[in-house]
Amino acid sequence: RKEVEQDPGPFNVPEGATVAFNCTYSNSASQSFFWYRQDCRKEPKLLMSVYSSGNEDGRFTAQLNRASQYISLLIRDSKLSDSATYLCVVNPPTGRRALTFGSGTRLQVQP
Amino acid sequence: GAVVSQHPSRVICKSGTSVKIECRSLDFQATTMFWYRQFPKQSLMLMATSNEGSKATYEQGVEKDKFLINHASLTLSTLTVTSAHPEDSSFYICSANPHRRPNEQYFGPGTRLTVT
Numbered sequence: 624r625k626e627v628e629q630d631p632g633p634f635n636v637p638e639g640a641t642v643a644f645n646c647t648y649s650n651s652a653s654q655s656f657f658w659y660r661q662d663c664r665k666e667p668k669l670l671m672s673v674y675s676s677g678n679e680d681g682r683f684t685a686q687l688n689r690a691s692q693y694i695s696l697l698i699r700d701s702k703l704s705d706s707a708t709y710l711c712v713v714n715p716p717t718g719r720r721a722l723t724f725g726s727g728t729r730l731q732v733q734p
Numbered sequence: 735g736a737v738v739s740q741h742p743s744r745v746i747c748k749s750g751t752s753v754k755i756e757c758r759s760l761d762f763q764a765t766t767m768f769w770y771r772q773f774p775k776q777s778l779m780l781m782a783t784s785n786e787g788s789k790a791t792y793e794q795g796v797e798k799d800k801f802l803i804n805h806a807s808l809t810l811s812t813l814t815v816t817s818a819h820p821e822d823s824s825f826y827i828c829s830a831n832p833h834r835r836p837n838e839q840y841f842g843p844g845t846r847l848t849v850t
Contacts, residue, residue, distance in 0.1 A: 666827050666841040667778065710777070720831050721768050722839060726777040 624649050627725035629711050635731045640701045644728045646694040646711030655714040656687055658696045660707045661727065667710055670696075701732045736762050738830050740842035747818055747849055754814045755845045757828030763808035764830035768839075769801075772825040784811040808833065818849045 629646045636642050648656075656673040671678065673685040673694055684697040694711055711725035737760040747753050757767055765786050770778040782803050783791040790803035802814040811830075815822055827844040 664825070664844075664846070666844045668841070720766060720839070721780050721783055722829075723780075724770075724778040 625726075626650060626715070626723045627711055627713050629725035629728050631726055631728060633729040633731050635733060636701055637733055638701055638703060640732075641697065641699045642701055642730060643698075644696045644709055644711070644730075646696075646725055648692050648694070648711075648713045648723075650713070650715050651689075651692060652716040653692075653713045654716050656694050657712040657714075657722070658683075658685055658694075659710040659712050659724075661710055662707050667712075667724075670709070698730075701730075703732050703734060706730055706732045736830075736832055736835075736838070736840040738828065738840045738842040740826075740828055740845050742845060743843060744846045745848070747847070749819055749849055750817055752814055752816045753818055753847060754812055755826055755828075755847075757811045757813070757830070757842050759809045759830045759832075759840075762830075762832040762834075764811075765808060765833050767805060767811040767828055767830045769803065769811075769813050770827045770829065772827065772844075778827060781813075815847065818847070820849045823847055823849045 627648050658670040659667040660670045661667040671680050673687045675687050677686045682699045686695045708727040708729045710727045713723045739758045741756045767784040769781045771781050772778045781796045784803045784805040786805045792798045805811040825844050828842045829839050
């Protein structure tokens with residue numbers, strides 16, 4: 624089983640749509656969780672951290688369910704510029720602070 | 735904000751040659767830097783953890799004699815791909831933890847290596 628699993632997509636949605644991505648992680652002792660965005664041939668960029676209480680940043684909402692080891696990202700009112708690959712990222716409890724990446728979910732927002 | 739640079743951004747080399755990639759933290763000190771590799775349509779895979787002043791820690795399956803890592807200062811880590819082969823062609827990305835903010839991680843822009 625992969626440490627971090629994501630639906631690879633692609634998700635093709637029209638502008639203005641709401642889209643949700645899911646992610647599961649295998650190590651129950653994982654300590655911190657993130658969503659990164661990666662554009663084609665570019666480095667990943669931090670989109671937002673994910674907290675147990677859930678958190679929102681504009682059109683983006685992240686949720687964490689530690690009991691189910693499940694993380695989600697909701698994007699409302701999709702824009703063309705949201706088209707990218709979204710990476711679910713987990714910081715395992717190894718003390719080395721290296722991140723474990725999911726394989727990413729590709730989003731294509733269409734006009 | 736914290737900035738990490740990588741050089742070169744793109745390199746094409748012939749099979750059998752060695753290529754050095756530099757990763758620099760421009761406005762912070764990083765005791766730990768990480769080297770990742772990403773093949774097309776795949777996720778980033780950690781290759782090694784680079785600690786300033788000590789030997790790098792390699793992930794299982796990564797040959798330490800082929801991927802030489804040197805972290806000689808708090809702002810510079812280098813990855814040398816020795817005797818490169820076409821299967822080493824990939825996107826190599828480094829990241830760094832600021833010394834004073836160890837829970838944050840910043841990525842370099844990546845180096846695209848093509849071995850012909």
